[in-house]
Amino acid sequence: MTERHVVVVGAGPGGLACAMLLSEKGFSVTVLEKEAVVGGRNAALECGPYRFDVGPTFLMMRFVLDALFHRVDRDPDDYLNFFPLEPMYQLDFVDQSMKIFSSNETEKEQAEIERLFPDQTDGLARFYQQEGKRFNALMPSLQRGFKHRREVLSKEVLRALPYLAPGKSLFEVLQGYFQEEELSLAFTFQAKYLGMSPWECPGAFAIIPYIEHAFGMYHVEGGLNAISHAFARVVEEEGGRVRTNAEVAELLLDGRVARGVRLASGEEITADAVVVNADFAYAMSELVGPGVLKKYSRERLAKKKYSCSTFMLYLGLDTLYDAPHHNVVFADDYRTNVDDIFKRKVLSDDFSLYVHNPSVTDPTLAPEGHSAVYVLMPVPNNESTIDWDHSAGGLRERALDLLEARTVMTDIRQHIQTEHMITPWDWQHDYHVYRGATFNLSHHLNQMLVFRPRNQFEELANVFLVGGGTHPGSGLPTIYQSAMISSDLIRAAAGQRGRS
Ligand SMILES: Cc1cc2nc3c(=O)[nH]c(=O)nc-3n(C[C@H](O)[C@H](O)[C@H](O)COP(=O)(O)OP(=O)(O)OC[C@H]3O[C@@H](n4cnc5c(N)ncnc54)[C@H](O)[C@@H]3O)c2cc1C
Structure with missing residues (x-):
């Protein structure tokens, strides 16, 4: 030994x-x-x-x-x-009637597409089939290490190469299956898991929505x-x-x-x-x-090149809202919001939020009848000139306004018992994350x-x-x-x- x-x-x-x-x-x-x-x-x-x-x-x-x-x-x-999560998450588009519940059970996902996008029903089967192939081709290259640049010619990379979709963005790849904007976004917002824009994220990452749909999503107590x-x-x-x-x-x-x-x-x-x-x-x-x-x-x-950053609110509430475990609230104009983050590097007038409401699944996170809610807003990393000491308070108010307007958390301000905030500057200085690029x-x-x-x-x-x-x-x-x-x-x- x-x-x-x-x-x-x-x-x-x-x-x-x-x-x-x-x-x-x-x-x-x-x-x-x-x-x-x-x-x-x-x-x-x-x-x-x-x-x-x-x-x-x-x-x-x-x-x-x-x-x-x-x-x-x-x-x-x-x-x-x-805890397996079913549905995996709720996607909320500005049209209040457009709430998509994503499932990793094929029949449920197909029924959801038929309900909301009756002319797009043939895309899901093709998505599973083609992205399953891509996943199988890419996985071996993600499981091995590389010691030399010449290993770009290793058998794992050579197997992956035809599936890297060079020159195509994630959004373009998904448009091959689903033409409706909201449906494409339902399968491309996952670029945010990498802190990237769906319009810049390499098309090869279409394996991420595939992975979600094929293998599901979990919470841990x-x-x-x-x-x-x-x-x-x-x-x-x-x-x-x-x-x-x-x-x-x-x-x-x-x-x-x-x-x-x-x-x-x-x-x-x-x-x-x-x-x-x-x-x-x-x-x-x-x-x-x-x-x-x-x-x-x-x-x-x-x-x-670095990922975007995130502005975070952690809210201890004396109530438990009947909202799904994972919720994504899309900006009215998602493309402008994404370009503000990645291209213009400014705070959007109109932004998107991810809302984590895990107390609906897990009672250990808060006292009975209370809940622990976290709100994540994708924002530019510290390549921007945003002064976070100055901007954070106002952004908190706007995030709460959006929650009150667009989710079931209509009176959230009245229920906040405790809260904590993390800005991109905090990621950089307290968490030692270069430029606050959280991903x-x-x-x-x-x-x-x-x-x-x-x-x-x-x-x-x-x-x-x-x-x-x-x-x-x-x-x-x-x-x-x-x-x-x-x-x-x-x-x-x-x-x-x-x-x-
Ligand atoms: C807001 C947010 C949401 C995310 N959501 C998801 C998600 O839903 N699913 C997912 O799969 N991934 C997600 N990620 C991405 C990723 O999984 C996490 O960021 C993950 O924690 C990164 O792990 P890591 O091991 O790279 O480093 P870190 O978690 O950053 O750990 C590095 C450690 O090094 C310590 N350290 C730094 N400097 C020093 C030093 N000088 N001396 C000693 N210690 C030091 C830090 O304190 C830290 O503990 C998310 C990330 C963020 C920020």
């Missing part, structure tokens, strides 16, 4: 998943987290008796999470209580933050350490070889391998001195696969990456996949054979 010491910088879902896999395989693992709690963007936010998820609320591809637990010889149901807590529990069961309030100030480098980390307290910890889970662009700008990195120097990082480096094709920062970091020996800023990408299932890829690479570097 190897006793190599691995330090993990950050206890986000990626860092904890990797720590879990490695500690179970006999590595001595120390996770260093700057906050007092684990989870990062996937942490719990406790406000009095209310509990919110800070970030992720949609759990897709549950089979990837299951695979992680199976790799450490555990049953996920022993750690987590899953206590919120998705419970997954991060479960990972931390496994790390400790396997003898690993999770140290909170332990901010890393720099990577200790011997030339371009990492030897450990220095904490903000001055403590130095040596390691055979350093796993960086902190946001990639933040970490490479702040934890590595100037002049060391070339491909990802500060200047080059500044030129990369990381964007997922343009030239920042994907072999072109994304590699799991075995190409610029520093002994450094491995996990999380949304590395391959394969920024959602929870891909982050879990990054942990599997990186832990396999670390094991291989240590001479351990086979997959975990």
